[in-house]
Amino acid sequence: MANLTKKLQKALANKSESEMKIILQDLLTLSEIEDFEARLKIFGLLNQGMTQREIAQKLAVSISKVTRGANALKISKGGYKLLVD
Numbered sequence: 001m002a003n004l005t006k007k008l009q010k011a012l013a014n015k016s017e018s019e020m021k022i023i024l025q026d027l028l029t030l031s032e033i034e035d036f037e038a039r040l041k042i043f044g045l046l047n048q049g050m051t052q053r054e055i056a057q058k059l060a061v062s063i064s065k066v067t068r069g070a071n072a073l074k075i076s077k078g079g080y081k082l083l084v085d
Helices: 002-012 017-027 030-047 052-059 063-074
Strands: none
Touching: 002 017, 017 030, 030 052, 030 063, 052 063
16 A cells, blocks of 8 residues: 555645546546545534434435444544545
8 A cells, every 4th residue: 555655645746626636537436536525524524423314314325325434434543634624
């Protein structure tokens, strides 16, 4: 993973929003991008104290998707905070 993180750091340094969009579209499918966005929203809403059921209703996603996000958040090393802070 160290090789991948070095490549990402180099590739993403000082990129414009439009360049970042192109990079993401080339690396990920639309579904993966949407799942990534949903995961960040789920993390944020969990941190605000919303219940899993409330989040599922608010985001119109399955409760299992929210539960997977909640489980990921429990074992998170805090990396997602680098994207939302």
